[in-house]
Amino acid sequence: MHSVSSPLPPPEAGSDSPSAPLDTRFLESLIGYNARRAALAIIGPVLQRLAPFELRVVDFSVLTVIAHNPGVTSRQVCAALDILPPNLVGLVRALEQRGLVEKRDHPRDRRAQGLYVTAVGAQVQARAQAAVGAVESSDLTHLDAHERATLIRLLRKIYLGPEA
Amino acid sequence: MHSVSSPLPPPEAGSDSPSAPLDTRFLESLIGYNARRAALAIIGPVLQRLAPFELRVVDFSVLTVIAHNPGVTSRQVCAALDILPPNLVGLVRALEQRGLVEKRDHPRDRRAQGLYVTAVGAQVQARAQAAVGAVESSDLTHLDAHERATLIRLLRKIYLGPEA
DNA sequence: TATTGTTATACTCTATAACTATA
DNA sequence: TATAGTTATAGAGTATAACAATA
Numbered sequence: 001m002h003s004v005s006s007p008l009p010p011p012e013a014g015s016d017s018p019s020a021p022l023d024t025r026f027l028e029s030l031i032g033y034n035a036r037r038a039a040l041a042i043i044g045p046v047l048q049r050l051a052p053f054e055l056r057v058v059d060f061s062v063l064t065v066i067a068h069n070p071g072v073t074s075r076q077v078c079a080a081l082d083i084l085p086p087n088l089v090g091l092v093r094a095l096e097q098r099g100l101v102e103k104r105d106h107p108r109d110r111r112a113q114g115l116y117v118t119a120v121g122a123q124v125q126a127r128a129q130a131a132v133g134a135v136e137s138s139d140l141t142h143l144d145a146h147e148r149a150t151l152i153r154l155l156r157k158i159y160l161g162p163e164a
Numbered sequence: 165m166h167s168v169s170s171p172l173p174p175p176e177a178g179s180d181s182p183s184a185p186l187d188t189r190f191l192e193s194l195i196g197y198n199a200r201r202a203a204l205a206i207i208g209p210v211l212q213r214l215a216p217f218e219l220r221v222v223d224f225s226v227l228t229v230i231a232h233n234p235g236v237t238s239r240q241v242c243a244a245l246d247i248l249p250p251n252l253v254g255l256v257r258a259l260e261q262r263g264l265v266e267k268r269d270h271p272r273d274r275r276a277q278g279l280y281v282t283a284v285g286a287q288v289q290a291r292a293q294a295a296v297g298a299v300e301s302s303d304l305t306h307l308d309a310h311e312r313a314t315l316i317r318l319l320r321k322i323y324l325g326p327e328a
Numbered sequence: 329t330a331t332t333g334t335t336a337t338a339c340t341c342t343a344t345a346a347c348t349a350t351a
Numbered sequence: 352t353a354t355a356g357t358t359a360t361a362g363a364g365t366a367t368a369a370c371a372a373t374a
Contacts, residue, residue, distance in 0.1 A: 022244045023232045026293060027225060030300055031312065032206035034319035035199045040246075041323035042196035058364090061191060068187040074333065080186045082204075084366065089334060111332040111373045129190060136195055142326045147318055148195065154307065154315040155198035159205035162306045222341095239355060248343065253357060275350045275355045 035155070045140050049131040053124055054098075058083070060128055062091050063117065066101055067125040071114035073106065100124055199319070209304050213295040217288055218262075222247070224292055226255050227281065230265055231289040235278035237270065264288055 027033045043057065050060055058081075065077050074092065078085050092115065095101040100121030106112040117125060135141075136148070143151065156164050191197045207221060214224055222245075229241050238256065242249050256279065259265040264285030270276040281289060299305075300312070307315065320328050 022229060022236060022240055024229060024244055026228060026232065026297075028320075029316070030296065031305060031307075031315060031319075032203050032210060032221075032300075033225075034316050034323075035203035035206065038319040038322040039196050039199035039203060042199065046196060057196075064190060065186060065188060068190065072186060075331080076186055080188055085333070086335075086337095086367085087365065106332095109332080109374075113333080132194065133190075136193075141195060142321045143195075143318065147321070150314065151195060151318040152193070152198050154311055154318075155195075155202040156192075157306045157311070158202040159198075237355075238357095249356070250344085250358075250360095251342065270355095273351075273355080275348095277356080 031158070042135070042141065045135045045138075046132055049135055050128060053128045053131075055124075055128055059091060059095065060125075060132065062088070063095060063100060063121065063125045064129060066095075066115045067117045067122055070116050071104075071106075073112045073114065075112075077115065095121070195322070206299070206305065209299045209302075210296055213299055214292060217292045217295075219288075219292055223255060223259065224289075224296065226252070227259060227264060227285065227289050228293060230259075230279045231281045231286055234280050235268075235270075237276045237278065239276075241279065259285070 046057060050056065053060075055063065061081050062077060062083075065080055066072055069076070074085065074088055077083065077092075078088050083091070092101060092103075096103065099118055102116050102118055103113040104116060106114050137145075141148065210221060214220065217224075219227065225245050226241060226247075229244055230236055233240070238249065238252055241247065241256075242252050247255070256265060256267075260267065263282055266280050266282055267277040268280060270278050301309075305312065
């Protein structure tokens with residue numbers, strides 16, 4: 001087949017203006033692109049606030065689900081947070097070794113174990129939750145309360161569907 | 165110090181109602197949590213649409229920036245897409261070996277190279293862009309045009325600041 | 329036969345150090 | 352001295368297969 005060749009040299013945006021911003025308009029028109037960038041922009045400050053507690057975002061998420069759902073099983077945590085069972089094992093074990101979480105026999109299913117926060121774990125979770133919550137309502141998001149509510153409603157519509 | 169112990173046994177949400185949904189209300193109140201889940205919900209359909217072109221999201225992003233900015237340098241692509249230079253090398257090399265992208269000497273900086281799409285690369289990019297764009301405006305997002313515009317405006321405000 | 333929790337492992341993604349050629 | 356592109360490599364994150372104990 002014939003090769004399609006450009007008869008004229010193309011414009012050279014990169015070399016013509018080395019300091020000019022690139023054209024990324026198409027990517028910026030995509031919800032996925034903007035949602036990912038926004039999530040990454042928020043995660044930085046959240047990481048900072050969680051650092052004093054020696055928790056990453058995933059650790060905080062697991063600890064929070066356990067704190068708010070005493071006796072929850074590993075499989076339930078996996079389903080709620082989209083974590084694969086083999087990958088949860090190490091997360092829970094680390095929280096357990098730090099004395100924040102403990103396992104107890106499940107009352108009606110001897111295969112399963114109920115997960116509980118310890119008294120220390122409950123304190124750490126509550127303080128970490130306050131720190132994380134403070135980021136979201138701070139100026140770091142550049143949004144007022146109404147904008148935040150609108151944003152969350154629209155985001156939930158995307159991953160839960162129109163009926164949510 | 166005294167240990168803070170619960171005088172009463174805690175409720176057992178996990179074991180009491182095994183099929184009941186967990187309490188994840190706090191996480192659901194966070195912008196970061198919702199933005200990440202929305203981004204993950206969108207990326208699935210996008211991956212499907214890109215699969216026929218044998219492009220992942222990152223490949224499509226790089227190809228698109230090059231197509232829209234002929235002569236762009238590697239460093240500029242890295243800055244625009246938040247990719248570290250060592251990690252871009254393999255991406256560009258793969259696109260180059262598939263005949264979608266080519267490097268040419270930079271006219272004024274012999275250290276740098278200008279990146280260009282080939283004629284085939286331009287065709288592939290244009291068709292992939294149409295496929296990706298169709299996902300966003302489809303029912304898959306559960307949003308109408310006005311909601312989509314509002315959502316993108318609020319997301320941009322988060323990562324660009326209030327003046328954007 | 330299906331499910332819970334687990335081990336081992338592989339694969340991808342992201343990050344750091346250091347080198348060369350050039351500015 | 353600083354920057355563009357590159358190599359090698361380390362680490363985190365995510366994925367599959369398979370097992371013992373129990374339903």
